[in-house]
Amino acid sequence: MKHFEERLERLERLGEAIRKPDIPLAEALKSFEEGVRLARALEKDLDKMERRIEIVLNGPEDKAESPPELGLFDQEEP
Numbered sequence: 001m002k003h004f005e006e007r008l009e010r011l012e013r014l015g016e017a018i019r020k021p022d023i024p025l026a027e028a029l030k031s032f033e034e035g036v037r038l039a040r041a042l043e044k045d046l047d048k049m050e051r052r053i054e055i056v057l058n059g060p061e062d063k064a065e066s067p068p069e070l071g072l073f074d075q076e077e078p
Contacts, residue, residue, distance in 0.1 A: 004045055011038045 014035040018028050 004042065007038055007042060011035055011042065014038070 014031045017023060018031050018035070023031075
């Protein structure tokens with residue numbers, strides 16, 4: 001699918017087109033529906049990006065580094 005920025009630009013163009021006073025109602029409705037679909041998809045993408053950022057910020061500094069053992073639970077031998 002298209003890149004985030006390209007889809008955002010498309011959404012902006014749709015918004016501008018809808019604001020024109022001479023746009024036919026059917027065309028405005030079609031643009032509005034496409035805009036809603038784009039906005040929802042972009043929102044999902046932003047949520048995914050936000051989760052990735054949280055993982056990076058809250059994760060170990062080094063990928064090879066694992067979190068320290070806290071010794072909170074007794075480990076049973078099998």
